[in-house]
Amino acid sequence: MGDWTRNIANALEPLYNLHRNTILATDYLNADDTPFFFVSNRKKIHTKGKKKGKKAAGAVKGHMWAYLCRINAPPDGTGKSREYKSVFFEFTEDWDDKHPLRVLKDFKGHLQSDAYIGFKKAGEQFEHVIGLGCWSHARRKYHEAAQIGVKEAKHFLLLINLLYRIEHRIAELKGKGLAEDYLLELRKKRANRVMDRFFAKVKTTTRFLKTPLGKALTYSINQEKELRRYVDDLRFSPDNNAVENILRGPVLGKNNFVTLGSECGGKTAAILYSLICTCKANGINPYEYLKDVLTRINSHPHSKLHELLPHNWERLRKQK
Numbered sequence: 001m002g003d004w005t006r007n008i009a010n011a012l013e014p015l016y017n018l019h020r021n022t023i024l025a026t027d028y029l030n031a032d033d034t035p036f037f038f039v040s041n042r043k044k045i046h047t048k049g050k051k052k053g054k055k056a057a058g059a060v061k062g063h064m065w066a067y068l069c070r071i072n073a074p075p076d077g078t079g080k081s082r083e084y085k086s087v088f089f090e091f092t093e094d095w096d097d098k099h100p101l102r103v104l105k106d107f108k109g110h111l112q113s114d115a116y117i118g119f120k121k122a123g124e125q126f127e128h129v130i131g132l133g134c135w136s137h138a139r140r141k142y143h144e145a146a147q148i149g150v151k152e153a154k155h156f157l158l159l160i161n162l163l164y165r166i167e168h169r170i171a172e173l174k175g176k177g178l179a180e181d182y183l184l185e186l187r188k189k190r191a192n193r194v195m196d197r198f199f200a201k202v203k204t205t206t207r208f209l210k211t212p213l214g215k216a217l218t219y220s221i222n223q224e225k226e227l228r229r230y231v232d233d234l235r236f237s238p239d240n241n242a243v244e245n246i247l248r249g250p251v252l253g254k255n256n257f258v259t260l261g262s263e264c265g266g267k268t269a270a271i272l273y274s275l276i277c278t279c280k281a282n283g284i285n286p287y288e289y290l291k292d293v294l295t296r297i298n299s300h301p302h303s304k305l306h307e308l309l310p311h312n313w314e315r316l317r318k319q320k
Helices: 002-024 098-104 115-126 134-149 152-173 180-203 212-222 224-232 241-257 263-281 288-295 304-306 310-319
Strands: 028-040 060-071 083-092 109-112 131-133
Touching: 002 060, 002 083, 002 152, 002 263, 002 288, 002 304, 028 152, 028 241, 060 115, 060 224, 060 241, 060 263, 083 098, 083 241, 083 263, 083 310, 109 115, 115 131, 131 224, 134 152, 134 212, 134 224, 152 180, 152 212, 180 212, 180 224, 212 224, 241 263, 263 288, 288 310, 304 310
Parallel strands: 028 109, 109 131
Antiparallel strands: 028 060, 060 083
């Protein structure tokens, strides 16, 4: 079965590469990662902070990286256009920050992520990459402090909740057909007022660095610039939940199979997860999609390979 899966991934690799390049050509990405153990029987691994040396055979911690974008498909026969979510995964044998820097070196646009140093460095080293923060991560840290009885944390949670109430109100007004320029200015005015209060309080609260509240305050201070930027465009979300939700499938899978069989197995998983998770995110039946694509891909003209991308495949199928 392992050979069958690898052969399927090999056949899909040209489509995966096109899928990856299509996503990186957009101007707004969500990025996240999760550890994946794999079986290594040979490798020299360089782990940050540790000396280089031979790794004993057995399970080694690799990483699966996810990059998500939104693609607006051309109008269908009824004149309606639809926004599709597209995600690609990449497996690496370690958690080095060189991996996101390599992937994002030619990306131009906004990158939304948590505070992982590799994603943060991309915004600092590349002028064409602008970092966006994640209020969900910030909120989580204050919530942890509140859970153990830190009363001050509740004030910060209240302000963060106000930001999300503003988002719900903007969505309601957008549904009523109000102009986007008006909604953007309204969002900026209300959200900036709340964020000014939030960061003023953060900077005047005494920090004990190793306490849960101290860690939450430090995160907010270090991420202030990125956390504030989401108000600049209505497309931007205040958090990175979209890609985190898509990662739930692979995370559930690894909890069942525990380890990947090899480094090659990581690449196979990344290819299949990319197409399957994109299908699931858009309500496309992954089985029907893969069954059709695999029967056609070897004879399909390379110049028309884009027709087999999930968002194009569904649209063209509906037109038949």
